[in-house]
Amino acid sequence: MTTAAEHIDPAVRAEALASLLIERGLVDQATMDNFIKTYELSVGPMNGAKVVARAWTDPGYRERLLADGTAAIAELGFKGPQGEHIVVLENTPDAHNVVVCTLCSCYPWPVLGLPPSWYKDPSYRSRIVREPRAVLAEFGLELGDDVAIRVFDSSSEVRYMVLPMRPAGTDGLSEAELAALVTRDAMVGVAEAVAP
């Protein structure tokens, strides 16, 4: 906005904008509150974790997920804004995928909810492209030199989600138990799934 507006407390600016739009009948408080509640309470990485656990246990689902992420994710009931073109990137022993949005903070909301602070931080957005191995190490993820790191920058269309590798020693686990091993960070690609 204007230079002057930048010196105004953002809480005041948000209230001013909301009050004018509500007075004009362009938005209503209930609709806003509904969106806020949804993303605070209902939509989050637990959705993506279920997708990953299903892919680990159902080869047919995994194939569909990698072929058309949006459709396969919708099979589990997860859809909505920022989920129109989800591409799922499968980690392998040879290649590790990590996701960023260098320009803003595009993120697959239906499966991961809203992005964490570090994902939006200018530092992550610039450094993960320049020095991914170093940044991943700072997250505690030390990858061998034989593992290629592929950084995917979200575009206006595509939202990426990483399908982490299934940890060893999880053969007997149920889908729900497997989902509990899948963190948000693993689905962004800055961590691996948790070993049981």
Added chain:
Amino acid sequence: MSGSGGHADPAYLLDSSGPASPPRDNGELVFAAPWESRAFGLALALNEAGLIDWEGFRQALIREIGDWEAAHPSGEGWSYYECWLGALERTASAKGLVDPRALADRAAQIAALPAGHDHEAHDHDGHEHSMHNETSHHP
């Protein structure tokens, strides 16, 4: 993480990064302040009503973030939702949904309210929160 350029971020520090669970359940804060959630809810409501288009808003957000980063090479004072709010103000003004002058006037009125006024009186559990208008502030 140390990769975040030393911006200690409470929302991140609180995040256990444990098994995926609802954000509120795992201690993660989706919004750091009520105004952030208000700016978020406004953008989604305007988009749902077809009054803004998301790609246009995203381009405004990219510009806002780019401008901020160019002006703040150290990264000090970064606030994603301030950029979001700036982008929303620009987009709403460009679409004729608000008049920039009226917006500035309203912000000045709210800012001039006596101490004790809750700028963040955003009640998630009820919808009775009535928006302020000029007459109620300046009888």
